[in-house]
Amino acid sequence: MTTLDTYYSELVNPMTYQEFKALTEELVAEGKTTGDEQTEQRINFTKLNQQRMKRVEKQFVMEPELIELLTQNELNWNWLILVESWCGDGAQLLPAIAAIAEQTPGITLTVLLRDENPELMNTCLTNGSKSIPKLICEDVESGERLFTWGSRPAAIQQQVLKFKAENPDAGHDELVQQVQLWYAKDRSQALQQDLINIVRGVLTNSTTTAEV
Template sequence: MDTLEITTPELINPMTYAQFKALSEALVAENKTTGPEQSEQRIGFTKLNQQRLKRVEKQFVLQPALQELLAQNQRAWKWLVLVEAWCGDGAQTLPAIAAIAAQAPNIELVVLLRDENPALMDTCLTNGSRAIPKLICVDAETGERLFTWGPRPTAIQAQVKQLKADRPDIHHDELVQQVQLWYAKDRSQALQQDMVQLLQEALQTQGAEV
């Protein structure tokens, strides 16, 4: 696995997961969202995402293989997650990421808004774009970047690519709806499969006893 040893830019307005949820709820009450684009569409997505967050929290079950790997890690890690309140993929994955981190005393989860942290966002672009969510795992002691993940679980992204190939003229709204259905059916399994692989590689890289 390639590791990146780069200086992490200053984190602007870092939040806990609970603080991010509270911010999102407050903005919904004000008919607003995060980021500079206060469009009706993004505000609507933010409202929908409150339901998605709660559903993922309720349904999440930690896979035994992932739980075992979390227990094996003896190093202090920071998980930096770049997201926005209107992001549908973020609403489906951030609660699961938070639940995973909560099971590991050595992991500190830090939630960051993409548009407030462009310098950090630009260190982990996807095909040149600022696609979110993005999870960056950093060794808290050395600052070494161990892995990045996102913006979607590998298995779900493969389904998206296949659908686009089969239906190149598919309307964006229909695509978004289908992706949300895949997330609902998957129940965070694909994300956890990705995390198992990434943690195995990170532990090996750090010379941990596996």
């Protein structure tokens, strides 16, 4: 069995979602962002993301199927999410993930900055890259990593790949704008569908293992 200690020796600057929001507000007020790369672009993204997070919080509605999966099973899970304040995907996904965790008694969410936790980040790369946000689910009792998810819902990523194929000359800014429009239209549905599929698989596997 692979346990927590296998993945990292210590979590640096662990935060609740509310603490991450407070940090973001402080950074916006100071004209800063998380991480060492204090570029104008990332500082502006942090300011935009503050508004995006607020919008997601207001619009988020948890799917009944996901509620049933998470609340009708005896869970004791830690969710760790790696993110940065300048990350556009993170701003769209973190508030929804936080809301899901808050509505599930068996889940505790910890927010971590990617660049402060490179050891952990390196255990869940996406095609060799440090793409975020990245959600890691660990069983509290056994210390086993049950799944990782991210950095983008499958349905949104499919749209990204299709857009790139159909618009090979499109610039990065145009793609970013499109991604944000897709998130706004999706209203956290793609994320929840991904989690429904993953959680169902984890619980089914656990049941099968217990019966053997």
